[in-house]
Amino acid sequence: MTQSRYSAAAAANEPIYVASPLLPDIDAYRDQLVDIWATKQLTNGGQKSVNLEQALKEYLGIQSLALLSNGTIALMVACRALKLTGEFITTPFTFIATVHALAWCGLKPVFVDIDPVAMTIDPERIEAAVTPQTSAIVGVHVYGNRCAVDEIDAIAKRHKLKVIYDAAHAFGTRYRGRSIADFGDVSTYSFHSTKLFHTGEGGAVATRHKDLDAAARSLRNFGIASEESIPGTGINAKMSELQAGMGLAVLPLVDDEKVKRRSIFQRYNDAFNAIPGITTPPLGDLGEDSFQYYCLRVVSAAGTPTRDELYQRLKTANVFSRRYFWPLCSDTEEYKHLDSADPARLPNAHRAAREVLCLPLYGTLKDEDVSRIINALREACGVAS
Template identity: 35%
Template sequence: MITATKPFSPPLEMFQDKVSEIFKNKWFTNHGPMVTKLEQNLKKYFNVPYLVLVSNGTIALQIAIKALELKGEIITTPYSYVATTSTIIWENCIPRFADIDPITLNIDPLKIKEQITSNTKAILATNVYGYPCDFDEIKAISNEYGIPVIYDNAHGFSTKFKNSDILNFGDISTISFHATKLFHSVEGGAIVCQDEKTYKKLLLLRNFGHTSPNTFDGVGINGKMNELCAAMGLVNLNFAEEICKKRKSQWLFYKDKLSDYPINSMNYNLTEIDFNYAYFPIIFESETKLLNVIKHLEKNNISVRRYFNPSLNTLNYIPIKDECPISEDISKRVLCLPLYHDLTVEEQNLILTKIKEIC
């Protein structure tokens, strides 16, 4: 069986050593030494001014929206994982969708501009598959209209733009360390911001609003990462470079082998971008073709993921319907090929052979 994703598993003894330390300390959660160390190490790894670890990438988005005190419409991308939209609704804001660029699959700045009204309070954009949004254009819009930008950078571990980590863009940027991500802490996430005032707010929001054991400032939530997850993160960080290197070679292998086939894969412009090659999406000519390929792969014990599907503007709980024809079309025809650290060249070849049998 070839699965769509598989978590990176570090040597068990390395994780066991950390777990032994946790048991010795008897400190399982509430900002223990593992979380503190992982926060320091990731801050250094990303070279960001402020970083707050949280329990997952979804709560990271919720806390980001809370920290910016957003109430009203947020312009967002229809092409992302459901959490990008559901967090907006969960925080009692209204998502307004701006369609995507058909080449990068990221939100199109021109479409953002078309959606701006006096009700617009912010932009929430995803760096889809780890590829940066058009940061310069989005920054110009943000400045022109005086609205903040949140980047959902769940996929973007270790991508750089103009030599700066991708997390350094926007007012707030979030990341997921879910087990399926390039770098993971089983469950986990982080929020990055650029100023101390926002950082202090993030700390309060993550921890029930505690300013001391018996005093509170505002409504907070439990967004804390626990020590076991942080331990996994600390161990996995030792392998980050190796994981990224392998991912790039696997990505380029797929790209090369598909080059003589009528199958669309991503043609990224990598000028000024140090890309993380986290996912390998392919886009078929029709949904029927995609469904036939999935059926054939499943018959051969290969599972793939329709990622992203559906287009988020079509979710049944969206209060205002916005049409996004590009996202609606692509999300019906896209799937991500298996891509994870343990995937072998033989498995990649088998996947490609089976796809080519249908295409």
């Protein structure tokens, strides 16, 4: 075998991971660094942070946005800005950071079940969970699927509750022509390196309310108002100029990245639609959806593999998928003792946690990589390629 054939054989079995960061050309990032070096300001709201906040407000179509060091701290800052106490109603079907962030602020989670199709918090379950101790509803937009924002906002208004939407999966998601961050009191974003838009590590708080925006800006800087005034208890949650520079280099690439992801999404759906036991996600519109993840649901039946069996078979083929979200937040050591964590109260969430499998989805996947993923899954399902 020639060297080229050896190389081709090796490439055919290289690991394919579930996520890969959207990286700008290194010269584009270097240009951002040159500006930062000239100012010698590495943090504390320098020009890169100012520019990125403005660019994101324009891109997302929102009024206010405060950059923060990560998405978890964004949830914590939102909690403090809204002055939440007591309990919050949320979904168990989310990344653990959603629940941890508010629990860290001294609040108690109350879990309610999810919609069986959208996999977002079910508004029909929320109202029955409201008690005198409830101060907020925390909804999570899952895989770019929006929460039932109209219904949730109406429930919150009836009961005088605050609403936080965790929009970590919903960068650019829109509803009825409006940014998804135009609903609720506060929306929080994660700009972690695995997200569609990222700053390496980072996050943001977005809101329509000027007082909440001002509170977030104060809280991210230790609660300092001036050299002589510290009226509140804040924290160090500022985004660095290095992160903001990365964001400014990445943002121009996002629209093209979404086009590439949608094309891969379509190839997956075309290949998997007719496989027994597999439910494919709906193909969204470029102007409305984030294309953050591609998530199958694997419905176990006689003669078909389970989700976990597919996960292992793909791993054997060096294709790394993700069981996302698994385990449920309500099943973790920290929260499983809660009455609301009883599996009997959360059947849809438990089913989703058993069925969802996220496949690799990013613009740098080569055509042959996509074909390899498709063939590996079809073979794992016992379907001829």
